[in-house]
Amino acid sequence: MSYQPIKVFAPTNIALLKYWGKVDKELNTATHPSISITLDHYGSETEVCFRSDLEKDQLILNGKDIPHFPKVSKVLNALRSFKNSSLRAHIRSTNNFPTAAGLASSASGLASVTYAASLALELDLSAIELAEISKQGSGSSCRSFLGGFVQWHDKEDPKVSQILSPDQWPLDVYLLLVSRDGKKTSSTQAMIDCQQTSVFFKEWVRKSWELYPLFREVIERRDFKKLGDLSEKHCLLMHKTILASHPPIVYWSDQTLEYLRLVRGWQREGLEVFFTIDAGANVVLVCEKNSSVQLQSKLESLQADFLKTCIGTGPMVKWGQVVC
Ligand code: PMV
Numbered sequence: 001m002s003y004q005p006i007k008v009f010a011p012t013n014i015a016l017l018k019y020w021g022k023v024d025k026e027l028n029t030a031t032h033p034s035i036s037i038t039l040d041h042y043g044s045e046t047e048v049c050f051r052s053d054l055e056k057d058q059l060i061l062n063g064k065d066i067p068h069f070p071k072v073s074k075v076l077n078a079l080r081s082f083k084n085s086s087l088r089a090h091i092r093s094t095n096n097f098p099t100a101a102g103l104a105s106s107a108s109g110l111a112s113v114t115y116a117a118s119l120a121l122e123l124d125l126s127a128i129e130l131a132e133i134s135k136q137g138s139g140s141s142c143r144s145f146l147g148g149f150v151q152w153h154d155k156e157d158p159k160v161s162q163i164l165s166p167d168q169w170p171l172d173v174y175l176l177l178v179s180r181d182g183k184k185t186s187s188t189q190a191m192i193d194c195q196q197t198s199v200f201f202k203e204w205v206r207k208s209w210e211l212y213p214l215f216r217e218v219i220e221r222r223d224f225k226k227l228g229d230l231s232e233k234h235c236l237l238m239h240k241t242i243l244a245s246h247p248p249i250v251y252w253s254d255q256t257l258e259y260l261r262l263v264r265g266w267q268r269e270g271l272e273v274f275f276t277i278d279a280g281a282n283v284v285l286v287c288e289k290n291s292s293v294q295l296q297s298k299l300e301s302l303q304a305d306f307l308k309t310c311i312g313t314g315p316m317v318k319w320g321q322v323v324c
Contacts, residue, residue, distance in 0.1 A: 003087070005049035006120045006320030010112035011312050012097070012105065013038045013143045013150065014173065014284050016231040016276060017215045018238050021195050021205055023154070028139040031195075032208035033153035035163065035215050036143045037286070039173060040312030043108035043144070046093040048116040054088035061093050061109075071106070071137035075114045078133045082123050089117060097307060098180040098282075106187070110137040111144035115315050122323045127314070131160040138188075147313035149219050153212075166311040169222050172292040176283040177305040178255040187279040190242065190249050197246040204241040208234070224288055228274030231286070235276045242279075253281045259304075266298060 013036040021031030057076055059066040076089055091113060099105045114134035118125050125133075131142035135152075142160050143150040149163040185193075195201055211234055218226040242249050256277065263275050263285065273287040273295055287295050299306050 003050045003120050003122060004321050004323070005047055006116050006322070007045065007047040007318040008112055008116040008119065008315055009043055009045050009318055010108045010115055010144050010315040011039045011041070011043035011147075012108035013140065014276060014278065015140065015143075016227070016286075017208065017212060017234055018278070019139050019152065020191055020238050020241070021201065022139070022191065025192065026136070028135050028137075029154045030139060030152065031205045033151060033155075033212045034140075034143070035149060035151045035212075035219070036140070037149055037171065037173065037311050038144060038147045038166075038314055040166075040309045042097040042175070042307060042309055043315075044093055044095050044105070044112040045318060046091060046109070046112035046116045048113065048120045049090045050085070050087040050117075050120055051090055052087060054090060057089045057091070059091045059093070062095060062099060071110060072113050075110065075133055075137045076117055078136060079114070079117050079121055079123060082125075083121055085121065089120070091117075097175065098177065106138040107140040107144050110134050110141035111315060113137070114141070115145070119317065119320070119322055128158045128160055145315060148311055151216070163216065163219050164222075166313055169219070170289060170310060171224075172287050172289060172295075172308065172310050174285040174287075174295065174299065175307040175309070176259055176285060176299070177307065178253055178259070178281040178283065180305075185249055190245070190279060194242050194245040194249065198241050198244040200241040200244045204237060207237060224272055228272070228286070231276050232274055239277065251280050252277070256281045256283060259283045262298075262302070266295075271295060271298075 015034050015036040017035040019030050019034035023029040023031055059069045059072055095105050111134050114130050118130055127145040131145040135142040143152050146162045148165040151163055152160050215230055272291045273285050276284050
């Protein structure tokens with residue numbers, strides 16, 4: 001038995017209420033809920049083909065042969081078990097934005113592999129079921145299966161759900177690239193080290209639970225100012241908790257701080273924008289459509305290296321015959 005190749009696109013997502021802490025390292029269940037926005041056109045394009053002539057799975061990422069890919073193997077094995085299949089997969093994946101630079105490339109990467117491999121195996125799984133499988137490879141990837149504002153809450157059913165669709169609150173998103181290079185400490189390892197050694201970790205989890213209903217409320221009310229305050233607060237709390245790891249983990253650079261200083265100045269002038277930073281040096285800015293022209297011209301006059309997008313609708317099939 002062999003299957004047809006299939007190619008999909010899965011977007012990345014940027015967390016506002018951030019996931020940082022695992023209850024179960026194998027299943028990637030989270031210590032607290034998280035909420036993200038799915039980006040429109042930045043993510044991973046991935047082609048998967050299951051072939052009887054392969055002895056092992058193969059992954060080519062951004063044109064490079066990757067020898068060892070445990071996160072991807074985990075989701076492939078989970079999907080194969082549905083069909084009792086032993087066929088190996090050939091995977092070709094490309095990110096259209098910097099990889100491993102704190103812009104959630106693992107989220108779009110894992111979501112795209114899971115989605116493409118499930119279709120290539122002719123499995124008929126819902127977005128929620130796919131999210132649960134993908135989560136085993138990268139926790140944050142489970143939020144990339146839905147568009148708009150998405151929450152991941154392991155104590156609810158379904159665990160992943162949409163809070164608002166992109167047209168219910170269309171926001172613009174700017175990715176300010178401080179560095180296009182990959183980071184030295186992977187978020188998986190940093191998260192485990194931080195959880196074991198940071199003196200602030202317990203407080204981080206408690207505070208995240210406390211902020212969760214507030215995030216829900218301001219998103220449902222579409223209160224941009226309050227969402228900005230909460231997002232910046234939670235982001236700074238995460239980086240403080242990470243910094244207190246032993247040995248300390250520092251994701252920011254001087255340029256990161258310079259951008260934060262500039263954003264604070266723009267906010268004082270009345271520009272409605274807020275920042276968030278994932279596990280990397282790059283800064284993500286979010287604004288409403290009516291502030292976007294002003295923000296963009298500020299970034300252009302700084303000659304900043306940035307990518308502009310908006311909140312998007314979620315993954316899609318690029319080509320291939322979807323049989324299920
Ligand atoms: O899913 P992982 O293991 O790549 O961790 C992602 C962690 C953050 O991006 C920092 C936060 C989040 O919720 O996406």
